[in-house]
Amino acid sequence: MVKEVMTSNKAVAEAVRLAKPQVIPVYPITPQTTISEYLAQYVADEKIDAKYVKVESEHSAISAAVGASGAGVRVFTATSSQGLMLMHEILYAAAGMRTPFVLADANRAISAPLNIWNDQQDSIAQKDAGWLQIYVEDAQEALDTTLMAYKVSENPDILLPSMVCLDGFILTHTVEPVEIPDQESVDAFLPPYVPEHAYLDPKDPMSIGNFADPEYYMEARHDMDVAMNNALDVIQKTCDEFAEIFGRQYGLVEGYKTEDAEIIYVAMGSLCSSIRVIVDELRAKGEKVGLLKIRSYRPFPVDAINEVVKNCSKLAVVDKNFAIGMGGALFGDMKLKIDKEIYGFITGLGGRDITPEALNEIYEITKNGPENDVTWIGLKEE
Amino acid sequence: MVNIGCVIKTPGNTKNNKTGSWRTFKPILDKESCIDCDNCILFCPDSCINKQHDIDYDYCKGCGICAYECPSDSIEMIQEESD
Numbered sequence: 001m002v003k004e005v006m007t008s009n010k011a012v013a014e015a016v017r018l019a020k021p022q023v024i025p026v027y028p029i030t031p032q033t034t035i036s037e038y039l040a041q042y043v044a045d046e047k048i049d050a051k052y053v054k055v056e057s058e059h060s061a062i063s064a065a066v067g068a069s070g071a072g073v074r075v076f077t078a079t080s081s082q083g084l085m086l087m088h089e090i091l092y093a094a095a096g097m098r099t100p101f102v103l104a105d106a107n108r109a110i111s112a113p114l115n116i117w118n119d120q121q122d123s124i125a126q127k128d129a130g131w132l133q134i135y136v137e138d139a140q141e142a143l144d145t146t147l148m149a150y151k152v153s154e155n156p157d158i159l160l161p162s163m164v165c166l167d168g169f170i171l172t173h174t175v176e177p178v179e180i181p182d183q184e185s186v187d188a189f190l191p192p193y194v195p196e197h198a199y200l201d202p203k204d205p206m207s208i209g210n211f212a213d214p215e216y217y218m219e220a221r222h223d224m225d226v227a228m229n230n231a232l233d234v235i236q237k238t239c240d241e242f243a244e245i246f247g248r249q250y251g252l253v254e255g256y257k258t259e260d261a262e263i264i265y266v267a268m269g270s271l272c273s274s275i276r277v278i279v280d281e282l283r284a285k286g287e288k289v290g291l292l293k294i295r296s297y298r299p300f301p302v303d304a305i306n307e308v309v310k311n312c313s314k315l316a317v318v319d320k321n322f323a324i325g326m327g328g329a330l331f332g333d334m335k336l337k338i339d340k341e342i343y344g345f346i347t348g349l350g351g352r353d354i355t356p357e358a359l360n361e362i363y364e365i366t367k368n369g370p371e372n373d374v375t376w377i378g379l380k381e382e
Numbered sequence: 383m384v385n386i387g388c389v390i391k392t393p394g395n396t397k398n399n400k401t402g403s404w405r406t407f408k409p410i411l412d413k414e415s416c417i418d419c420d421n422c423i424l425f426c427p428d429s430c431i432n433k434q435h436d437i438d439y440d441y442c443k444g445c446g447i448c449a450y451e452c453p454s455d456s457i458e459m460i461q462e463e464s465d
Contacts, residue, residue, distance in 0.1 A: 197385065197387055208388075220384050
């Protein structure tokens with residue numbers, strides 16, 4: 001095993017190299033750009049035997065990805081923010097055509113106002129597209145999750161694309177030590193993609209991306225719901241298999257000091273690292289507090305969440321996204337599916353720092369009983 | 383019923399899609415008054431009328447072009463009754 005210091009973008013690129021995709025259509029956008037640069041270099045240096053497709057927009061990048069995946073090969077693409085917005089139409093097509101490729105999204109705020117900094121509004125805006133969405137906390141998890149995403153997406157019971165979501169700049173442009181698995185172990189974990197439902201083969205001709213009239217459309221959409229629910233089990237099993245080979249255990253969710261916690265923070269992505277520190281500090285003061293980290297946002301792991309939160313009394317959901325007029329998306333989903341006293345907090349939009357003071361404030365407000373179900377934290381008042 | 387991702391492996395299966403179910407008005411052709419001009423055959427956008435002037439109701443969508451183009455008023459459009 002080799003350990004190197006690298007950004008999460010480099011970690012994703014390393015995972016892609018190890019996964020051996022045959023087609024990589026990608027268009028650069030901050031803060032994803034270095035992923036596309038590393039991959040272009042790997043292809044040029046023949047470290048990846050892939051066709052690197054230079055396209056004129058993200059809409060074309062993902063269209064090429066769907067076409068290549070439909071031709072029956074493993075495909076990777078990456079984007080961020082406005083790029084994901086431009087992909088919107090084809091994200092739904094990719095899921096509906098059941099093309100199981102992987103997209104890395106470097107989470108970044110959405111215009112307007114124009115902002116290149118981190119929040120999670122871009123991928124959250126695509127939560128209903130039929131893609132699996134996994135939010136990662138650090139560079140190692142970015143690498144490991146990218147590898148696991150292929151195995152889950154390509155499972156015949158799933159056949160839905162996966163989005164690996166990593167926080168822009170906080171992860172994409174900071175360095176950490178990352179263990180790079182060897183190719184032999186990755187090959188054993190992730191064999192070549194064998195397409196079953198859609199591929200170009202003159203001996204077995206088929207038409208994909210077809211028209212479905214009212215007689216067929218609902219069943220096609222329902223099939224996707226079944227596949228998404230199947231993914232809960234497949235993700236967990238894939239995490240377990242990954243742990244056996246590589247020694248790092250992941251799951252649908254992770255509970256941190258939740259066993260006897262009365263109040264539990266709920267968050268996704270790199271913010272979980274900050275909250276772990278605050279949980280430790282509050283614990284040192286005698287507070288019974290914990291963290292529920294949601295890795296798998298789609299599928300939404302209701303049973304796994306209930307298992308972690310069963311003993312607590314209140315949940316403080318920390319969202320780095322906002323549905324105007326409603327609250328955070330994770331807050332909304334928790335309210336819909338989890339039967340607990342739940343409060344929502346809006347933080348860190350457009351790269352606003354989420355300070356220890358802000359996280360402590362969330363705890364205090366939750367403990368004392370918030371005035372409103374959704375509270376903005378760190379908002380400047382004139 | 384539907385393949386994964388609506389993939390179609392049987393070429394030509396569009397014929398299984400009986401578009402006649404879309405019809406609101408049904409053309410009824412009176413062969414007695416028909417002058418055999420074949421206008422209806424030529425103008426039908428779905429090729430649903432054969433040389434014997436039989437109408438294929440599996441695919442006729444009831445557009446009424448045949449009735450409009452018929453010089454002998456031999457085609458009447460009558461409202462479909464609900465099943």
